[in-house]
Amino acid sequence: xxxxxxxxxxxxxxxxxxxxxxxxxxxxxxxxxxxxxxxxxxxxxxxxxxxxxxxxxxxxxxxxxxxxxxxxxxxxxxxxxxxxxxxxxxxxxxxxxxxxxxxxxxxxxxxxxxxxxxxxxxxxxxxxxxxxxxxxxxxxxxxxxxxxxxxxxxxxxxxxx
Numbered sequence: 001x002x003x004x005x006x007x008x009x010x011x012x013x014x015x016x017x018x019x020x021x022x023x024x025x026x027x028x029x030x031x032x033x034x035x036x037x038x039x040x041x042x043x044x045x046x047x048x049x050x051x052x053x054x055x056x057x058x059x060x061x062x063x064x065x066x067x068x069x070x071x072x073x074x075x076x077x078x079x080x081x082x083x084x085x086x087x088x089x090x091x092x093x094x095x096x097x098x099x100x101x102x103x104x105x106x107x108x109x110x111x112x113x114x115x116x117x118x119x120x121x122x123x124x125x126x127x128x129x130x131x132x133x134x135x136x137x138x139x140x141x142x143x144x145x146x147x148x149x150x151x152x153x154x155x156x157x158x159x160x161x
Contacts, residue, residue: 032148034085036068040075043111044068046127051118059125060116063141066149067114067127070139075108077101086153087142093154100153107131123159125149 036042046064048056066085073082079097086093110132117126117138125141140152142159152158 034069042072044071046114048116063149071108071112074105077105085151087150090154090156096154104137107135
């Protein structure tokens with residue numbers, strides 16, 4: 001082997017390792033500032049409505065955690081915790097959270113089916129929640145510039161974080 005071949009080989013190996021580290025970091029990072037808690041346990045299935053657009057399926061995967069956290073906080077009945085998953089650029093989140101808890105909190109104690117609706121547009125999504133007792137709710141979601149999904153809760157512009 002020549003010296004230049006060895007240098008190019010080592011450079012290629014170093015570049016491949018650096019690329020692998022960057023991809024691993026990207027896949028393992030969790031940009032969402034919220035997470036599920038151990039209690040109360042929730043059973044939520046999130047899926048996309050049958051659609052001709054592949055975006056609906058992608059968004060269903062992206063909003064899965066937020067929808068589960070929403071149902072958990074709704075069931076727990078803590079308006080402050082529920083308000084924390086509301087879009088930070090919205091106002092009146094705690095008051096809006098109290099209203100949601102009063103209206104839907106008792107319905108969130110069983111399995112919930114969440115359907116991401118069409119049309120899916122950049123930074124916005126509608127999700128229909130179907131509770132065990134037949135009650136239904138539609139929630140609006142917004143995505144910020146860091147690709148974190150939030151509940152549209154209170155008053156604000158859904159696309160202006």
